[in-house]
Amino acid sequence: MTDFLDRLLGKNRKSANQAKERLALVLIHDRTNMTSSALEALKDELIEVISRHIDIDPTAVNIEMNQDGRQQRLIADIPIRGPKRRGR
Amino acid sequence: MAAKVVTITSGKGGVGKTTVTANLGTALASLNQKVVCIDADIGLRNLDVVMGLENRIVYDIVDVIEGRCRLRQAMIRDKRLPDLYLIPAAQKRDKTAVTPSDMIRVCNELRSEYDWIVVDSPAGIERGFRNAIAPADLVYVITNPEVSAVRDADRIIGLVEAEEKGPARLVINRLNYEMVRRGDMLSTEDIVELLAIEVIGIVPEDDRVVVSTNRGVPISLDEKSLAGEAFRNIARRTLGETVPFIELDNQGGFFSRLGRLLRSGGGE
Ligand SMILES: Nc1ncnc2c1ncn2[C@@H]1O[C@H](COP(=O)(O)OP(=O)(O)O)[C@@H](O)[C@H]1O
Ligand SMILES: [Mg+2]
Numbered sequence: 001m002t003d004f005l006d007r008l009l010g011k012n013r014k015s016a017n018q019a020k021e022r023l024a025l026v027l028i029h030d031r032t033n034m035t036s037s038a039l040e041a042l043k044d045e046l047i048e049v050i051s052r053h054i055d056i057d058p059t060a061v062n063i064e065m066n067q068d069g070r071q072q073r074l075i076a077d078i079p080i081r082g083p084k085r086r087g088r
Numbered sequence: 089m090a091a092k093v094v095t096i097t098s099g100k101g102g103v104g105k106t107t108v109t110a111n112l113g114t115a116l117a118s119l120n121q122k123v124v125c126i127d128a129d130i131g132l133r134n135l136d137v138v139m140g141l142e143n144r145i146v147y148d149i150v151d152v153i154e155g156r157c158r159l160r161q162a163m164i165r166d167k168r169l170p171d172l173y174l175i176p177a178a179q180k181r182d183k184t185a186v187t188p189s190d191m192i193r194v195c196n197e198l199r200s201e202y203d204w205i206v207v208d209s210p211a212g213i214e215r216g217f218r219n220a221i222a223p224a225d226l227v228y229v230i231t232n233p234e235v236s237a238v239r240d241a242d243r244i245i246g247l248v249e250a251e252e253k254g255p256a257r258l259v260i261n262r263l264n265y266e267m268v269r270r271g272d273m274l275s276t277e278d279i280v281e282l283l284a285i286e287v288i289g290i291v292p293e294d295d296r297v298v299v300s301t302n303r304g305v306p307i308s309l310d311e312k313s314l315a316g317e318a319f320r321n322i323a324r325r326t327l328g329e330t331v332p333f334i335e336l337d338n339q340g341g342f343f344s345r346l347g348r349l350l351r352s353g354g355g356e
Contacts, residue, residue, distance in 0.1 A: 016268070016272055019235050019274050020278045020282065030242060031242070031246065067284070069284045070285070
């Protein structure tokens, strides 16, 4: 019963998993010296610059910081709009 | 003979640097290595009490550096083993009494006659840390399986790299296998994935570490202790041996499960 309640309240998530997820984010910020809001600003500017050259769908853009060994990597997945939509 | 210098350091304090230094030094000496342990935590001398040598101190490392005694005079021999020595830290001085080049000079003077010099570093990223890693050939970063200690370890690992002393190796100290099994403690795999670093040792949380420290007898001298075995394994890996990590995960799990089984069979 308490198990059920715990699950209902989301308490059942293992605390070690929470620790790991939180640490992963903290380490990105520590290593890059970049806050989440700075990362958001970077994304917006990137989208703006790229849109000037190619037609992209800003809502489908995915830019994230990834860990590769002890290095951080900025990964951008930017779908380019097909020629069909271009004319409109 | 040309000694290698292993510096034991951490970001966060209290994670077990002094305990690892005393036990690694002792375990290496038990493997017939000639070892000098240096307490580089100036002003917070501790390695002497953990090794049980506090009553025999006459001179310390600052006396050596400032020329009040010869290096030999500051070296306290641990009588339990043939070739284990301690150079204590000064207690009434601060970190500015020692410079990185002083540390390099002291270690170089020892290199020709010993196999290993194990340096106990103060916590943090300041002068004391720089002093301790200046002479290092190998750097072991100590952490606990806990959010703030892992975060600070990441910082130190980065600094060790920046000082061109990397790659550092990791000792995970005070691992509680029962908590890991319950999902309430970061596992070795979690920590390795986050820090992307080679692990040189995993030491279980063990009450007997405190008991052995009370007595001033490093636990690596206790043949039956698991923490002692973990420390001895670090020494063997330091000597280049491939030693599998103790599968406490299974052992602890199995015995506690067996325990519960027996208890529930007998009592309920
Ligand atoms: N594996 C362990 N199990 C239980 N207690 C430990 C373990 N390792 C260290 N300790 C205890 O933790 C405390 C801090 O250890 P210490 O080696 O002094 O840390 P540091 O030198 O990093 O400040 C001491 O009381 C020590 O006995
Ligand atoms: Mg200490």
